[in-house]
Structure formats: structure tokens, C-alpha cells
Amino acid sequence: MPVDYVSGVKFGIASYVACNIVLFVSELVLTDEERARAGERLVTLLERYERDLPETPVLPEPDRDRLAELLADSLPEKGIGVDGLFDRIEDTIVANSATVAHSRFLAYVLGPPNGIAAYTEAIAATINQNCNFWQLSPAASVVERSVLEWLASVVEFPASAKGILTGGGSLATLQALATALNDRVPGFRGTGLQRPGPPLVVYTSVEAHRSVDKAAAILGIGVDHVRHIATDEENRLDVAALTAAIEADRAAGRQPWCVVATCGTVATGAVDPLEAIADLCAEQELWLHVDGAYGGLFLLCNEMRELMAGCARADSISLDPHKLLFAPLEAGCLLVRDGTKLRAAFAFDSSYLTVADDPLLTDYMDYGPQLSRNFKALKVWSALQAFGVEAFRATTRRTLELAQYFARGIEAIPGLTLLAPVTLTAVCFAVDGASPAEQTTLLETLAAENTALLGPVLINGKHGLRACITNHRTTAADIDLILARLQDVAAGRG
Known part of the structure; x- marks a missing residue:
């Protein structure tokens, strides 16, 4: 191949790149308008989630048809854009997720994230x-x-x-x-x-x-x-x-x-x-x-x-x-x-x-x-x-105190029995005379009526219920609400 031809090819490519590189924008980068819209939608979502927590079901009933649509989707050739994505997240993902941040989400050793977490997670994702x-x-x-x-x-x-x-x-x-x-x-x-x-x-x-x-x-x-x-x-x-x-x-x-x-x-x-x-x-x-x-x-x-x-x-x-x-x-x-x-x-x-x-x-x-x-x-x-560390120290101490408060409330209700000492924040108890199936039904009822999400426990062959207070949003009022409902349950068996 002649040298001048090769040089011409090289020059042509270089000219093309030089002319077009300033015009190139990755398909995976948001425009200024899209970035502003995404930020607006995200802040709105976070604020609404926080504001609506007290009225949100602690364990929403899954919309199985909507969830099934996620599996029915084929791999999308064309995107749905920022608003389309946030609509799907709000209507399908958030709406069908356990409300871990609810103050009466007490079934597991799992607390809600602290208030700064969503923002720092976004920064971690940005710098990657x-x-x-x-x-x-x-x-x-x-x-x-x-x-x-x-x-x-x-x-x-x-x-x-x-x-x-x-x-x-x-x-x-x-x-x-x-x-x-x-x-x-x-x-x-x-x-x-x-x-x-x-x-x-x-x-x-x-x-x-x-x-x-x-x-x-x-x-x-x-x-x-x-x-x-x-x-x-x-x-x-x-x-x-x-x-x-x-x-x-x-x-x-x-x-x-x-x-x-x-x-x-x-x-x-x-x-x-x-x-x-x-x-x-x-x-x-x-x-x-x-x-x-x-x-x-x-x-x-x-x-x-x-x-x-x-x-x-x-x-x-x-x-x-x-x-x-x-x-x-x-x-x-x-x-x-x-x-x-x-x-x-x-x-x-x-x-x-x-x-x-x-x-x-x-x-x-x-x-x-x-x-x-x-x-x-x-x-x-x-x-x-x-x-600051003191805020976490105060929060952990409060969860310990609330667990003891819950335990004292259980002991004060005829028909309820503590199944184990309360060393940390797990409070295990049983409804006297209730079968394992009846206690499972009670757990389902408490969740369905949005009283609380508690969990099952088996201790030394005895079936019961367990509340684990590792939730920085939980208050004495939440515990009182649960205890009042349990008292009604116990009284109804008397």
C-alpha cells in the first residue's frame, strides 16, 4: 500500500475523530434536564416515604399481578426515561417492599437506616x-x-x-x-x-x-x-x-x-x-x-x-x-x-x-x-x-430500655408468659394454652391489622412470639399499642 494512501487514511480518521469527539455524549449520561428531574423525583420520593411511614403498612400485601409484570417484561430495547423509571419504582418496587423503617417492624435483628444513609449511599455510587x-x-x-x-x-x-x-x-x-x-x-x-x-x-x-x-x-x-x-x-x-x-x-x-x-x-x-x-x-x-x-x-x-x-x-x-x-x-x-x-x-x-x-x-x-x-x-x-457516637450510644441504650419495658408489660398481662430472660432486646413470650398454629395465626393477624410485625420463636421446645427492638424509631407508645392488643388477645382466651 502506498505511503501517501496510508497517510491519507490516518489523516482522515484523525480529522473525523477531532471533528466529532466534541459532539459525542454517552448514551448512559443524563442530560442537564434529566439530571435535574431525577434529583427532583428522588428528593420527592425520600420525603414522601419519611412522611407517610406512620400510615404505611408494616408488611404490605404484595400486588402479585404487578410483580409478575416484572417477570413478563422482555429485555427492553428502548428505555422508558427518568419519569417512567421513577413511576415504576414507586408503583411497583416501593409499594411492594417491607417497611423496615416502620416503628413496629420488630420481627428481626434489623433496624431502619439512619437519616443520612440515603445521601451517602448516593455519593458512594457516584464516585464508585x-x-x-x-x-x-x-x-x-x-x-x-x-x-x-x-x-x-x-x-x-x-x-x-x-x-x-x-x-x-x-x-x-x-x-x-x-x-x-x-x-x-x-x-x-x-x-x-x-x-x-x-x-x-x-x-x-x-x-x-x-x-x-x-x-x-x-x-x-x-x-x-x-x-x-x-x-x-x-x-x-x-x-x-x-x-x-x-x-x-x-x-x-x-x-x-x-x-x-x-x-x-x-x-x-x-x-x-x-x-x-x-x-x-x-x-x-x-x-x-x-x-x-x-x-x-x-x-x-x-x-x-x-x-x-x-x-x-x-x-x-x-x-x-x-x-x-x-x-x-x-x-x-x-x-x-x-x-x-x-x-x-x-x-x-x-x-x-x-x-x-x-x-x-x-x-x-x-x-x-x-x-x-x-x-x-x-x-x-x-x-x-x-x-456523633453519643447519638448511637443513646439509641442503643433506649432499645435496651424499651425491651425491658416490653418484658414488664408481658409479665403484667394474665395469659402471657415470658419464655426467656431479656438480656438484650429480644423479648420472647407465649400466649398461654395457644397451639403453635394459633400463635402463627396471631402473628399473621398482628401484621395484617398493622399492629406490628413480630416473629416466631422456638425455645426449649416451646413455641412463642418474639419482638426484637433494634429499631431507632420505636417508642414507648408503640410498645403500649402492641401490649394493649396482646392484652385483648389474652383476655379473649380467658
Whole structure:
């Protein structure tokens, strides 16, 4: 091909690009008018949602026809625009979503997001930081480190502690057990479970979260090698039974390596005897992980520190900022007392992701299984900046007080019986003489009439109802309304 022809082709392409680049606008960028309209619709939606909360059903009846339309849609070739999208979101998505922010949404350990959350989530989406290695997210790296160091100080971990924000307590427990395996089983990174040696055994209570079983299954330990230890009269792990189980496994040629204690069981809020368990783990050279997803952040309240002091002695602990810090989902956390052990479990070399080490900045890809990670820390950090720790301390204390208030109300109503001590904010009770089916029907009735969304519970073979007050919007008036309705129910059975 002649040189002048090639040059002409190159010149033509360059001229075309130069002439047209200023005219190009991505199809995925809103115009000035569309951006203004989207902002207007979003603010209107947020304000209406907040204003209408008291009258909104706590658990709306799903419009199944409208939801089915979502599945009937084919992949759209043409978009419906900003207004069309917001119309669909309001009419179909919001209208058919559980009202988690309702003050009587009390079925789960799940609170509503704090007031600044929607705005900071929008900022996180806008800057879209990939929180894997620090070059891609320098400010995010420091913000996450700040949040983790603050959380470590709450549980009184030493300066050597490191951690990572996760999708929730289940993932934090999975990552904790992976760290424990790497630390307590020689050569585990190289051989995994394809090693000669005795079967590995992990211990937890019968009241522990199912994430322990899931982690054992995922990591290849096997659910058959999870010992579910009996609890005492307060639904706490029985240390004597734990000791006996460890001794029996050693005698049978198996290898105990980890104990998962619970700081706030999901069903009753029981706190295992953490100090005694920590003593036993130290004596037996076992890794101690504390599942503090529900209860750990009650350490914000000084009156809970004696009960939960053993958290500070754990090798690792999971916390959930999306519970008592009221961050929107997802925001879990894993902290490891010796941060070098967390990094040893998850750090791998890759030349295409290497940047210089920096004492200020952290490569979080080396502290967990993910490479691509969103900016979870911003919503936690922003809420602490906006409201201050004292606001969260006051809120957590109020939920504890409301739970005790609810429990006293249950005890004062003939025909209702508390099923467990109220240690944190879970209040478990039963309607005397009611069958499991009748109590299930009562739950459905309370939700349908918008009295409250409560949940079922099974404690020591007894079926009942459970209210979990981890909602910063709940007031004494809400509790009074529920108690009055329950009193009518109990009286109707008399």
C-alpha cells in the first residue's frame, strides 16, 4: 500500500475523530434536564416515604399481578426515561417492599437506616470506588481503616488488630474460620483439607447462628464436625459441656481447633459466658471467634461492658454496623486481634495489582476473599460524623430500655408468659394454652391489622412470639399499642 494512501487514511480518521469527539455524549449520561428531574423525583420520593411511614403498612400485601409484570417484561430495547423509571419504582418496587423503617417492624435483628444513609449511599455510587488496592481508592482506604480502628477500640482490641468490612455477620464468620484454619492447621494454605491428619472439629452452642454450620460446610470442615453444645437455663453455652466435648474428641483422635461463642443469640439475645470460654480456649490452645453480629455493639453502653468483657479476649469477632449503627445493608465487619494472621490467610501476590506499600493506606484485597469491593465504609463513617457516637450510644441504650419495658408489660398481662430472660432486646413470650398454629395465626393477624410485625420463636421446645427492638424509631407508645392488643388477645382466651 502506498505511503501517501496510508497517510491519507490516518489523516482522515484523525480529522473525523477531532471533528466529532466534541459532539459525542454517552448514551448512559443524563442530560442537564434529566439530571435535574431525577434529583427532583428522588428528593420527592425520600420525603414522601419519611412522611407517610406512620400510615404505611408494616408488611404490605404484595400486588402479585404487578410483580409478575416484572417477570413478563422482555429485555427492553428502548428505555422508558427518568419519569417512567421513577413511576415504576414507586408503583411497583416501593409499594411492594417491607417497611423496615416502620416503628413496629420488630420481627428481626434489623433496624431502619439512619437519616443520612440515603445521601451517602448516593455519593458512594457516584464516585464508585473499588476498595481493593489503595491506588484505586485512596480516600476510601483511609476511611475504612478509620472505621475499623474505631470498632476495634469499642471491643478493646489491641493496636495490632486488623479487620475488613464485609457483607454481614455470616461472611465475617466464614472469613474468621478461614483465618483460624490457616493459623491453627500447619500447612493449611498449601494442602487445605487434602492433608493426612485427624478430622478437625469446631464447637458452638445449640443457639448459635446457622452461619457457623454454613461456614463449616463451605470450608470443607463438614457439618458433622460442628459440635452444637447444650445451653444452660439462660440459653448460654454450657462451659462444662463444652469442656467434656473437647476432651471426648481428643480422646477419639479428632482435632479440636476453634470455638465460636455468641454475644447475643438471635432467638433470645443470650450472651455466652465469654470469659470462661476464653479461659478454656487459652488452656486448650483453640481459636476463639465471637459472633457479635447482634450484640457486640451494645458495648457502646457502659452498663453492658461487664457482661461482654470477654469479647476483648477473642482471637476474632464479627460485628454488624448495619444493625446497631443503623447503616443500610450491607455493612458487616470482621476484626482479628493479630492482624498479621488475617493477612496471612488472604494475601496473594499478583503483578498486575502491585503498588508500593504505604503506611497510611491499606490494600483490603489482602484481608478478605474479594477483589472488587464497594465503599461500605462511607455510610458508617458518615453517620458517625453526622450524628456523633453519643447519638448511637443513646439509641442503643433506649432499645435496651424499651425491651425491658416490653418484658414488664408481658409479665403484667394474665395469659402471657415470658419464655426467656431479656438480656438484650429480644423479648420472647407465649400466649398461654395457644397451639403453635394459633400463635402463627396471631402473628399473621398482628401484621395484617398493622399492629406490628413480630416473629416466631422456638425455645426449649416451646413455641412463642418474639419482638426484637433494634429499631431507632420505636417508642414507648408503640410498645403500649402492641401490649394493649396482646392484652385483648389474652383476655379473649380467658
